[in-house]
Amino acid sequence: MHEKKKRKGGGMPIIQVENLTKVFGKNTKQALKLMNEGLSKNEILEKTGSTVGVNRASFSVEAGEIFVIMGLSGSGKSTLVRLINRLIEPTQGSILIDGEDLSKMDKKALRKIRREKLSMVFQRFALFPHRTILENAEFGLEIQNVDKTERKERARKALELVGLNGYIQQTPSQLSGGMQQRVGLARALANDPEVLLMDEAFSALDPLIRKEMQDELIDLQASMKKTIIFITHDLDEALRLGDRIALMKDGAIVQIGTPEEILVNPANDYVEKFVEDVDRTKILTAHHIMKRPEAVNIEKHGPRVALERMQKEGISSILVVDSQRNLKGYVTADDASDAKKNNIRDLNEILKTDIKKVEKDTTMHEIFNVINGSPIPVAVVEDEKLAGIIVRGAVIAALAGDSEVNMEHA
Amino acid sequence: MLKLMSQIPIADYTDTFTKKITNAFSFLFDPIKEHFGNMMDFTSSSLSAIPPVVVIIIVAILAFFLSGKKFGLAVFSIVGLWLIHNQELWDKLMDTFTLVLISSLLSVIIGVPIGIWMSKSSIVEAICKPILDFMQTMPAFVYLIPAVAFFGIGMVPGVFASLIFATPPTVRFTNLGIRQVSKELVEASEAFGSTGAQKLFKVELPMARQTIMAGINQTVMLSLSMVVIASMIGAPGLGRDVLSALQRASVGSGFVAGIGIVILAIIIDRFTQTANNKNKD
Known part of the structure; x- marks a missing residue:
């Protein structure tokens, strides 16, 4: 399994994140300086009043890979994923998508990337309650002004992919949590993006549904070959889904590696502590x-x-x-x-x-x-x-x- | 100790200021008064030209369907409007209704965009909020004075005064409604590459509609109350009967005109509210 996953990557990186940093607050320059001097998040907060959201994160994601970013709440993982599509403006650093630097783009170019290359799935689904399931799924195409019949067709196909074809005329509130997140996934897939950003996409679901969705995501990924950046606070989920896992703490990436590397060779005490509680029976063979x-x-x-x-x-x-x-x-x-x-x-x-x-x-x-x-x-x-x-x-x-x-x- | 300086002549300043405005903008105010006045006269006389029975039936049918095929509001409308007609207040009712209709429409046309602007910019919000507070807390009568200075007497100054008094709720609620739209939904629309306008029309306004409608309901009710006060500067309608009853200490006719206003208020209120609630489901 290990070897197979390694072969799947192999291509060139589709996303390359370099030194990506976000400081919240007014005194960002001072905070950046202290950060480079190696001060901790708490020390910087004390001295400048600024909060370090993401601390010089660098990683690259290869095409067709499920890249999991994991950390506890407050570790900056949700900020990091929003920096990737610039829902949050980075303080410094670059995000290269297919070699283009997202951090330097004007609004129009950024919109084009968001419409064509990056789609996002949200923790609390973020479906539009005033729209039907079909209308939700076609949202991304609608704002690109895709022709009505074509976008309905594509939205319907995306809903079929996630197994929801029978519900297209319902509204989100009529669906269960698991089904709502399928709509969220269909909405993201309808655009046919290269990269899916999934922000704690399954964390709001109950454990059984979550496992089911994880399995389906793995299947979908295998058939559609999308690149997925998946955010989670759940190590079991990270180990199940991830081809590679980046572990975050206090805004910084502590370790990047395959699930086995992380489990077997924790980079430091923090990672070791993190993986201590993992259900080893599911990892060890x-x-x-x-x-x-x-x-x-x-x-x-x-x-x-x-x-x-x-x-x-x-x-x-x-x-x-x-x-x-x-x-x-x-x-x-x-x-x-x-x-x-x-x-x-x-x-x-x-x-x-x-x-x-x-x-x-x-x-x-x-x-x-x-x-x-x-x-x-x-x-x-x-x-x-x-x-x-x-x-x-x-x-x-x-x-x-x-x-x-x-x-x-x- | 308080006598730090002699009395600041705020009243005089205001007088001079208003006079200057009146003179400087008379090229604007006069045609507004003329054309607007004609338009309102036309509206109210065409409303009055419709036979009362037809109006009552139309209102009742609308009430029936708007309230989800329930009879309550429809029956109330029939009885209430019949009573007003019975008291020979029909033409005055139409005048009052015209005033409310026009001033509410203008309030919404002006108020919603300002509310949207406020929701988009915290600076605009910070500037507008105290102005809105001022507009709402200043005793409504005070607006009548510049209204007369600008537009003379009649319907037009009534609308002007009611506009100032009744617009704030629409502005506030629009601002509030858009700011309350869940952050994730806004993020979702941005993440899929919406332009600002797409975000506004496809996500924010539909999501804020309920709140905005509540604000509009408030605006309509406030403009009705203002329209009554505006009778002091010659605005026609039910308010004028209340005013003359007051001047002659005639309890009976004051009560009758008052009842007419209450009936109109209830019908308008229920109409705007049920229209809002119905869309919710």
């Missing part, structure tokens, strides 16, 4: 917690060797593979011992095949269900070849955040 497997080769070894190995390792069962490391099954110590007494030479006679297998990229969340009630360790396979085993102890250690988990695989 079999790959992270498996151990090198003990196995016997069915083509070379008999019950005697199997029993010796088990005694040496202090285990009560052992996996059985063939010469190509294809997983065949397992044998237990009791059976091997009986076989030894009865002079059975072939492991096939005592081989058990009801073994539980998981793939390398199975999440721990799913491994729970498999390992539960299984007396023997779970085998991890890759293309039917044995890659490792998972013992219960490793699962518990990983849950506890134990550092002995095989993070070097990440």
